[in-house]
Amino acid sequence: MKSGLSHRNIVQLIGFLEDLDRDKAWIVLSWEPNGNVLEFLESGEWEIPERLSLIKDTFLGLNYLHTLQPPIRHGDLKSLNILVDSSYCAVITDFGSARAIKSAMTRPVDGEGGVSAGDKSTTHPQVTIVADGDQLTLTGPSWTLRWAAPEVILDEEQSDLPSDIWSAGWVCWEIMTDKIPFSDIYEQYPLMYRVLQAKVPSTCEDAQLGQIVSLCSMMMDCWKFDPKGRPSIAQCLNELKWMPSIPPLGGTSGSKVPSAKLLLQMGDVKYSQDLHETAGSLFQQALDLATGEGDYETAAKALEYLASVYSAQSKWTEAVDCYTQALDILTCTGNDRGRAHILDGLGDVYQSQFKYAEAEQSYTEAHGIYNRIGHEEGQASTLHGLGDIYRIQTKYAEAKKWYNQAHDLYALTGDPLGRANALNRLAEVYRYQFKYSKSIHFYTQAEYIFTRIGDDLGRANTFDSLGDVYQLQSKYTKAKQSYTQAYEISVRINNDQGQANALAGLGRVHQLQLKYTRAQQSYTQAHDIYVRLGDEHGRANALYGMGEVERHLSKYTEAE
Structure with missing residues (x-):
């Protein structure tokens, strides 16, 4: 044999x-x-x-x-x-x-x-x-x-x-x-x-x-x-295949200096744990080392990883700068697959900046390259991005079509994170269409996958969204449980945005239950975090909630 x-x-x-x-x-x-x-x-x-x-x-x-x-x-x-x-x-x-x-x-x-x-x-x-x-x-x-x-x-x-x-x-x-x-x-x-x-x-x-x-x-x-x-x-x-790996370097490990490629994989391990500062430091070391050695492909990859860290920290300007530098390098080296990946990432950042025309252009260009070279994983990612654009424009039928296609490709290529994100987006569309049972079904599936792959940020965001759906159904106990889980995970991974969103959700539930003192505390905590983050939209919503609670408290004071 x-x-x-x-x-x-x-x-x-x-x-x-x-x-x-x-x-x-x-x-x-x-x-x-x-x-x-x-x-x-x-x-x-x-x-x-x-x-x-x-x-x-x-x-x-x-x-x-x-x-x-x-x-x-x-x-x-x-x-x-x-x-x-x-x-x-x-x-x-x-x-x-x-x-x-x-x-x-x-x-x-x-x-x-x-x-x-x-x-x-x-x-x-x-x-x-x-x-x-x-x-x-x-x-x-x-x-x-x-x-x-x-x-x-x-x-x-x-x-x-x-x-x-x-x-x-x-x-x-x-x-x-x-x-x-x-x-x-x-x-x-x-x-x-x-x-x-x-x-x-x-x-x-x-x-x-x-x-x-x-x-x-x-x-x-x-x-x-x-x-x-x-x-x-x-x-x-x-x-x-989705786990960060690189063949061991020669020599005894105690005497070796980590290569730029090893530093990238080490950073990827930390990034998967939502340890963004540590990951960013490793990616920067990899960038410096690769640049000094004239390894431009690895330098471009380091810039891409750094852009991901900045995106996770809502530092959009820095993310765009890193992606743009990486795109310039890959254009010079003729790496079409790398270019498509960068364009896809740029689409995500533009979308987060509410620059939807630029986002759609980036996704479309990236999808064209992926389609030409037969890269199914990349096609799935760009279809997901296009689904986001249509969802934001309230074109829900088109959004569901793109999300379903993306989900099927993610499943075909064995990408659990992609599947979970697509399920989350489908759940969101069903929520906007007032189909709450379907929405909860897809959110629950997504949360299971996030748990399995150890994506705490994904879990926190999903619990926050589940809290929103339960709140819309007037299921306040379940809503509070979901928001609390989202808050606790966000605290553990130092995700300020997630903490603020969960606190704002708790404030709304307390307000609807006429627990105004608790609502005021939650809104105030959320407001302070939004101010620190420079999130004007979140700050405005928190202020509105605080004002509503103050108005109700004033009425009770007058009644007394």
């Missing part, structure tokens, strides 16, 4: 030996200079994007195995069986337990703990691993209890491809935490009990792993007890 495999992330076959008289066989595979992935990670401190790159490599190799005809189950996936080659890419090794998956296959477990692919009476050779120079020699099939899925331990027939997915979840754990599965357990039966009870760690509680919430969510899905509930390898790759 191994002789027919050829993939960048699958180890190279050196040879195959067998001794039929003694019922032994040997597969000789290449060894890689950086050892297995745990040995490599122990050589120093590696950044999160570098670790994610090794995870992506592993899943790419597993995807190759699972999509062959017939599919191949590796059967013993773990960090010890993942090597790091001279280019710092991960490659899967040790195919002693691998099996081609056929519908009639069964996988009984022998008394020694090995998994066979046929009848239990079939004899299989013992696994032996021999290190000889730069090669690894191994014999026979085996699985390792610590990484084994529950159905493998239970000797169930369906222990095929999903059992690899369970083990792949543990590979993510090892690469991100430098810990083996169930590192606190050393005895066989307590370990089996822990696996069969599906007592897996809480991923988000780990300081490093918890920074990539979308990875945490994917790992928990990989560890679902029911094999049918686990994601396919293709679904895992769709989630992984």
